[in-house]
Amino acid sequence: MDVNIRFGTEADKAWLQSIDRHIDPEYIDFKLNHREILIAEHNDQAAGYLRLEYLWTKVPYIGLILVKEEYRGQGIGTALIQYLQTHLKQRGLTKLYSSSQVNEEEPQRWHRTKGFKETGIINGINEEGIGEVFFVKEL
Missing domain, CATH: 3.40.630.30 (Gcn5-related N-acetyltransferase (GNAT))
Incomplete structure (x- = not known):
C-alpha cells in the first residue's frame, strides 16, 4: 500500500x-x-x-x-x-517507549512484532483498575 x-x-x-x-x-x-x-x-x-x-x-x-x-x-x-x-x-534519541492496557492482547502482540520489549507494568492506573504494560524499543 x-x-x-x-x-x-x-x-x-x-x-x-x-x-x-x-x-x-x-x-x-x-x-x-x-x-x-x-x-x-x-x-x-x-x-x-x-x-x-x-x-x-x-x-x-x-x-x-x-x-x-x-x-x-x-x-x-x-x-x-x-x-x-x-x-x-x-x-x-536512542529509545522509544509505548504502552498498552494489560487486557489488550492484540496491541501487545503488535508492539512485540515491531521490536518493542516489555519493560514493566503499572497496576491499576486505568479506569476500573486495569493496568498498563510498558514497552521500549532501541532506535
Whole structure:
C-alpha cells in the first residue's frame, strides 16, 4: 500500500478532534506546533495518526497510535513507527517507549512484532483498575 507520512498541520485539526475525543483542542494546537503529531495518508486521505508525548520532557513515548479500521493490517502503523524512529534518531534519541492496557492482547502482540520489549507494568492506573504494560524499543 502506498502511504505518505507527514507531520500534522492546522488543516488536520478538525479531523484529529473528531477521532481523538480524549484530547483538549488547545493541546492539539500545542502538539501540532511542536511537530508531535504524525499523519498517515493513503490517496490523500487520512488513514491514521500517531501522537508523540515526552515523559519528563525528554523521553519519547507514543501517547496514541490510531489507524482507521478499513486500513488496519496494511502497514500504516508500521509506516508511522518507522517515520517516527527516523525523526527521533536524527534528534539523537536512542529509545522509544509505548504502552498498552494489560487486557489488550492484540496491541501487545503488535508492539512485540515491531521490536518493542516489555519493560514493566503499572497496576491499576486505568479506569476500573486495569493496568498498563510498558514497552521500549532501541532506535
